[in-house]
Amino acid sequence: MKKIYTGLILFILSFHSTFSQTDYFFPGDSFDPQIPSPEEFLGYPIGEWHTRYDLIVKYFEKLDAVSDQASLKTIGYTHEHRPKIILTIASSKNMANLEEIRLKQLQLADPSQQKPDVSTMPVIIHLGYGVHGNEPSSAEAAMLSAYWLLASQSDLAKRVREGAVVHFDPTVNPDGRDRHSLWADSNKGFPPVADPLDREHNEAWPGGRTNHYWFDLNRDWLPLAHPESQAKIEWYHQWYPNVTTDFHEMGTNSTYFFEPTKPYGSENPVVPRKNYDDINPRFAKYFSKYMDEIQSLYWTKEVFDNSYPGYGSTYPDIHGGLGLVFETASSRGHVQDSQRGEITFAFTIRNHVVNSLATMEASMDNREYMHDFLREFFESAVSEGSKDPAKGYVFGDEFDESRSKLFVKFLKDHQIKVYENSSDIQAGGVSFKKGKSWIVPTNQAQYRMVRTMFEYEKEFADSVFYDASAWTMAGAFGMPFAASGSAKLGDEVTETTLPSFEFPTEKAYAYLIDWSDYYAPKMLFEMQKAGIHVEVVNRPFTASTQDGETEFGAGTLMVPLGFQKMSNQEVQDKLKEIASKTHQKVFAVQTGVNVSGIDLGSNLVGEVKQPKILMVVGPGVNSYEAGEIWHLMDMQIGMPITKINSDMLGRVNLFDYSTLILPTGNYSSQSESFTNHLKDWVNRGGTVISMKSNILWLNRIGITKESELEFEEAPEPSELPFEVRRDYEGAKEVGGSIYMAKLDLTHPIAYGYHRETMPVYRNSSLFMAPSKNKYLTPIRYTENPHLGGYINDQNLEKLKQSASVIISPSGRGRVINFFDSPNFRGAWFGTNKLFFNAIFFGNMMD
Known part of the structure; x- marks a missing residue:
């Protein structure tokens, strides 16, 4: 095959509009004049501006319009209603038979069907770009690569069009991209400023990396918390691409990275070794060849993590394809100084363009090989699964139907087969009831993927992780589950719906809503918003309801009809509407006298006041954690919260709010006048919800008096080789792992929970001693808490003695301190209720 790149000898090349786009990106190539180049369509050379997402979409629409070899599809929309698009390019013949090709690919990935003849099947290539909005070179590369494939007259382009179906996703994260593009373009100088200190190269908080809710979408292929990922995964399972790319940027002083990643140290435990030992090196030869031709520096086999299944470069590895991560040095703007000279935006784009083309060539040369591997992957999965001593995993929370069904739906979104449990069974010391539990064979x-969802991994070849080292989703959902050696399957679940209930029709003295269900907090807020007076029963009791004698736990909501500002009929109508909307069962009682336990007029029953929440965001605040909280309140409760920048706290009157949320951050720059105001507000009854290390600041300003755990550290070596410093120090961190915690079920933080133990997620190395008040450490760790993920022995011993949650009284107010991550990545449904309880019942917790 003739070389596509010849004669380029400069590693760093300052790019100006006077340079020919094709000479720079595609030297020696010729193009179909009927296909407009990005430069012709946009009116400027690629690399001169950061292209807005709507213009990227319009360019792809143009390619769709001018060629029968291109087809554009909208697969979903972002939070900000930008379309998520896929542009498919293939020969006219293959485009005419696209559905047949897709169905054959699905047949190939299904071991229960006869294997099709792969000798004539086109390879399916998915080129994904721009999951991080402020890593913008990849989306520009997507336009150039799509143009090349559609218009190039080179032998390679013709061969790819004939022998492949190539899907382009130009921007996985459109909302973040536009946030960054606006910043870079609006701060561009004429000429551009290369100084790294220039405003153009330093985005304002939260930056463009994340999506609307400040989530990193490169972590969301597994949790599926956002519409961008939900649409992408649904599309992915319609095609099962043989090869998927994931283009990124890294530090300006870096060069270029492509896989293989670090051998053994950063690999996923369920991915076959063939992926790492054979396929990755096979493809890497192409990347090195293309990079050598343009004399661009690169490196491999270091650092980058390939273990977490929620990456765009790892999820395909667990589905019979090859996921590939690429990282280029970033100009973080239009041009920036580096240790090797000026890095231009065009240079970073070109690196990704050449590796897009290298991926297409490698995929074509290994077309049949990759098809055979796809089949082999799923056949071996079935074979391994049939030999597993666990014939299935049984799961279900009999007290929380909504959360159970959310987990069923989540499994099915990942194409995992789920069945009804047809009988009451015992497994792993846990009882699972027919009709309230399910089985995954x-x-x-x-x-x-079943292993990914249910297995806890504790043993690792490496001790340093780029990201989370634990991801057991059954634990994240708080699902009671167990492996079963003889599970009897009921009917397969084909669709999932949240529960629905008949509203009681008889005349009522009061209505009761059990707090156990995941969406009970949403119903509480909807009732409060509708003007319904709601109280909470703070002790367990048994009442006579339309279902007979019914047991209720502490935290049960009561709507007394005698204390409403509206008529009984209006209350009933509103409750019926809200209960249907939030999937909650409402119980009617005819009397305030209960069968057992406290009565409904007890002094241990009181009003639940509608919270008014202020959350600090902005410079110095962890945007991921703030985004998790914002997303939780919007998506799961529908409760608006006020977000205020950290540098505006001095202007706020806290007495306008009931609750202040402090995501992890640096608050030490706050003025003395604000800290005095904060102390006064807390002492008069305010509630602070504080995350992780904020407790140290609250201690310093005199609101709390908690102590870090005193622990006799193991002696450090007197000397170590310089080269091990990263691994040695990194092994001390708790980068993201799962532990078993023990709840005080009588404390309001645990309202709605029925089991004394629950999995929690920790990604902090702060260890706080339990409260000196013996009643106010409602969540601690069990004696042997480690469930999954990496932690060194010394930190594990610290953890066993430390607190997960502490309540710190201050005057008539309190601080609720979370040292774990109850809302991590929008996926920890099992611990969200702890945070909801802090919101609604915080004033009862001390």
Whole structure:
């Protein structure tokens, strides 16, 4: 095959509009004049501006319009209603048979069907770009690569069009991209400023990396918390691409990275070794060849993590394809100084363009090989699953139907087969009831994803992780589950719906709503918003309801009809509407006298006041954590919260709010006048919800008096080789792992929970001693808490003695301190209720 790149000898090349786009990006190539180049369509050379997402979409619409070899599809919309698009390019013949090709690919990935003849099947290539909005070179590369494939007259382009179906996703994160593009373009100088200190190269908080809710979408292929990922995964399972790319940027002083990643140290435990030992090196030869031709520096086999299944470069590895991560040095703007000279935006784009083309060539040369591997992957998954001593995993929370069904839906979104449990069974020391539990068999094509969802991993070849080292989603959902050696399957679940209930029709003295269900907090807020007076029963009791004698736990909501500002009929109508909307069962009682326990007029029953929440965001605040809280309140409760920048706290009157949320951050720059105001507000009854290390600041300003755990550290070596410093120090961090915690079920933080233990997620190395007040450490760790993920022995011993949650009284107010992550990545449904309880019942917790 003739070389596409010849004669380029400069590693760093200052790019100006006088340079020909094709000479720079595609030297020696010729193009179909009927296909407009990005430069012709946009009116400026690629690399001169950061292209807005709507213009990227319009360019792809133009390619769709001018060629029968291109087809554009909208697969979903972002939070900010930008379309998520896929541009498909293939020969006219393959485009005419696209659905047949897709169905054959699905047949190939299904071991229960006969294997099709792969000798004539086109390879399916998915080129994904721009999951991080402020890593913008990849989306520009997407336009150039799509143009090349559609218009180039080179032998390679013709061969790819004939032998492949190539799907382009130009921007996985459109909302973040536009946030960054606006910043870079509006701060661009004429000429551009290369100084790294220039405003153009330093975005305002929260930056463009994340999506609307400040989530990193490169972590969301597994949790599926956002519409961008939900649409992407649904599309992915319609195609099962053989090769998927994931283009990124890294530090300006770096060069270029492509896989393989670090051998053994950063690999996913369920991915076959063939992926790492054979396929990755096979493709890497192409990347090095293309980079050598343009004399661009690069590196491999270091640092980058390939273990977490929620990456765009790892999820395909668990689905019979090859996921590939690429990282280029970033100009973080239009041009920036580096240790090797000026890095231009065009230079970073070109690196990704050449590796897009290298990926297409490698995929074509290994077309049949990758098809055979796809089939082999799923056949071996079924074979391994059939030999697993666990014939299935049984799960379900009998007290929380909504959360259970959310987990069922989540599994099915990942194409995992789920069945009804047809009988009451005991497994792993846990009782699972018919009709309230489900079974996931291990003997299925998605066996490796089943392991991902249910297995806890504790043993690792490496001790330093770029990201989370634990991801067991059954734990994240707080699902009671167990492996079963003889699970009897009921009917397969084909669709999932949240529960619905008949509203009681008889005349009522009061209505009761059990707090156990995941969406009970949403119903509480909807009732408060509708003007319904709601009280909470703070002790367990048994009442006579339309279902007979019914047990209720502490935290049960009561709507007394005698204390409403509206008529009984209006209350009933509103409750019926809200209950249907939030999937909650409402119980009617005819009397305030209960069968057992306290009565409904007890002094241990009181009003639940509608919270008014202020959350600090902005410079110095962890945007991921703030985004998790914002997303939780919007998506799961529908409760608006006021977000205020940290530098505006001095202007706020806290007495306008009931609750202040402090995501992890640096608050030490706050003025003395604000800290005095904060102390006064707390002492008069305010509630602070504080995350992790904020407790140290609250201690310093005199609101709390908690102590870090005193622990006799193991002696450090007197000397170590310089080269091990990263691994040695990194192993001390708790980068993201799962532990078993013990709840005080009588404390309001645990309202709605029925089991004394629950999995919690920790990604902090702060260890706080339990409260000196013996009643106010409602969540601690069990004696042997480690469930999954990496932690060194010394930190594990610290953890066993430390607190997960502490309540710190201050005057008539209190601080609720979370040292774990109850809302992590929008996926920890099992611990969200702890945070809801802090919101609604915080004033009862001390």
